[in-house]
Amino acid sequence: MKVLGIRWCQVSKDAEALAGFLGEGGLGIAPRDLGMPDDGSFHGAVLPAGEGSWMEFWPSSEGMGEMTMLQIVVDDADAFAANARANGLDPTGPTDAHGERIYMLTAPNGQMISFQSKAGPA
Numbered sequence: 006m007k008v009l010g011i012r013w014c015q016v017s018k019d020a021e022a023l024a025g026f027l028g029e030g031g032l033g034i035a036p037r038d039l040g041m042p043d044d045g046s047f048h049g050a051v052l053p054a055g056e057g058s059w060m061e062f063w064p065s066s067e068g069m070g071e072m073t074m075l076q077i078v079v080d081d082a083d084a085f086a087a088n089a090r091a092n093g094l095d096p097t098g099p100t101d102a103h104g105e106r107i108y109m110l111t112a113p114n115g116q117m118i119s120f121q122s123k124a125g126p127a
Contacts, residue, residue, distance in 0.1 A: 010057025012076035
């Protein structure tokens with residue numbers, strides 16, 4: 006079992022300001038090209054943070070409520086889920102989406118945490 010990367014995801018009304026603060030207009034981290042329309046609106050940003058890690062910023066909306074999530078990218082999500090259960094945790098899932106197998110946990114402080122790996126062949 007190996008952790009391959011960390012993703013930090015923020016959905017909030019302040020997403021654009023946070024992305025700008027850390028991005029090219031602030032700290033200087035260049036965002037990934039997400040292929041979003043160039044219509045002057047903020048659609049979201051993904052800022053790389055090393056190999057396999059990044060920060061995501063998305064505007065909140067009616068369909069996407071405000072939240073912060075820690076996403077742990079692992080080599081084998083099923084093995085991590087089995088280990089978590091053996092240690093008394095109760096991950097929900099898996100959900101296969103976006104080419105990943107995803108499990109969810111709520112940390113003792115209420116923080117949402119996912120751990121995921123590349124999904125195997127269907």
